[in-house]
Amino acid sequence: MSQETQKWTSFDVVKGMLANLAVSDIPASIPRLHTALCQLQKQQAFARLLADYVFEDRSHFPFSRDFQTDLVNLEQSGHLSTSNPDFITYSIRQKLKTTFENYGKPLFTAEEGNLLKQMADEFEKALDLEPVSA
């Protein structure tokens, strides 16, 4: 549960994590994305940030309806995009980094901001990605 002084939501956390990724493309695979985030939630450092996501295990992989809704939301609002015909990759658009910088980042403390960066690194590893050099 969020603390009283906390202004951010789990959606802000996801946006912050994605905005801090070193890569510009991630797999749009539901099993991989949800499994990766579920793994992060189990790490003590990130548990509070991701506490609002409930993962069910009825499927072959952990699944959070709220996380999936957040991803679809980011797609609908132009922060993530996928391309025809397979839609197998999410591209992280500049809009996500811009809006997080303007609206999301001020909601976090400096310590929480560092945690978001660490979370992004761990998320990439969990997705089994190589970072793209700048």
Place this chain on the structure above:
Amino acid sequence: MTESAPGSGSVACDAISTPHSQFQEEIDDFLDVYLPAAPEKSGSRKIVHDGLWGTLSLDGGELAFVDTPLFQRLRQIRQTGFAFLTYPSTTHTRLEHVLGVVYQADKLGHALLKSKGDHEFAEQDIGHLRLAGLFHDLGHGPFSHTSEEIYGDLSQLDELRGSLKDAKPHEILTYLILVSQRFRSFFRDVYPDDTSIDEIAGYIVGSDLKADRKFKREILNGPFDADKLDYFFRDSHFSGLPLAVDMDRLCHTMRIANVKGEPRLVVTQSGATPLEQILFSRMVLSTTVYQHHKIRACDCMFAGIIEYMKRTAQPMRFGKRDLDWSSPVHFLWVTENEFHSLGCRTEDARLHDLIHNLFYRRLLKRAMIISRHTVKMSDNDRWDELQRLAKRGCTNARRKIARTIWENAGKPCLPEEVWLDLPELPNMKSADDTYVLQSEDQTSEPISLNEHMPIGQWVKNYGEQKWRGHIFCPAECRDRVAKAAKSFFETEYKVRILPAAFEWCKVHPPT
């Protein structure tokens, strides 16, 4: 399954906590009225005729449950809520649906019996699945998912949602009914040697049992389960939407195979087509029927009635009980007839009008349409923050916005008559959760339907294109509310609302 079937042994469902004690007391109070102390012994089988599937046979044990007020109340709960006000034939009730689920569970179970190979699956398992089908909607309230959207937001369910792994609110209520001492006692009277009630309850909330039992659960709670197969056909038939799913092919192609080390329901490659049909049917039904704007308006009006009763401290009197809608269990007491009659009995003229407007189809109108086609976004907008409110648990935030719009429009009506409606965004995990055999001899690992063909992504994109949110209000207020809504969204979310947002709902675009 006979009335005295040998016990299959109780199965511990992992991570299910003891319900809150007050919650359980309320459930017990409800069952005191709706579940007799002991079953009526019939012992004989009966044939029930269903308009969709033909004849269904129920054994004496199943009939003992059917012949209780707990089950019979489902006759007064419409399967598709207020859809009948738009699709007049959709007056089918939860009772027909649960009987249909029993039929489908039986059919899927017997198809699996022929193709199970070395996996443990027997007639007795089919009996348990039939019972799970019979019980699975006992926790529904008036107008089904309409009332579920309201009580699902109440905080009492939060503590259970985590331990029941994100089960739906009505599934949680059903689960609480089944594991109550009263129901357990009734179950023991009907099936003295069978202790499987926990297993049956587990099927309903999808709470996983032992690894070797997951494929059994999937017959009732999975990507192409008995529940979906009945309601696709039933809802599409009665709404007049011609959707097609090749059921026979699905049954013939079902197998049990190891997926990541666990036996799961899969289909052969020729079963992929009916699965694709199910995915499309579900999305078309959702966008055309369940999320039809008039039906969504009705849902808002129902919620508005509850809200008005809370605001004016007018609980609904039910015998000696005052139902103030503060608990999910309050919604179990009331069926649709009783709710309708409240409009006739109340002395509050506004409450009378709110209820009569709903039941006599004087519905709220659209003042504005919210979709990717009616909003021009920028690189610095906050549109995602509005869409975020489509998630459950955000009702208060949506109501706050609607209230602001109502105030800015000059309070032209009751606050309970202006609504920001944001239906759930499309969610397509089924295609990743359904597996296809690559070869009949099962030498290679099954692949997901999405890997077989990216059907999930296409269906999701269809849903995203068709998704619509709305601002609803009474017809006479539309122009004022439209103007207030446009100004609010453009200021708060830094977007431009296009003229189409108003033209599509026949409102003159505000200047």
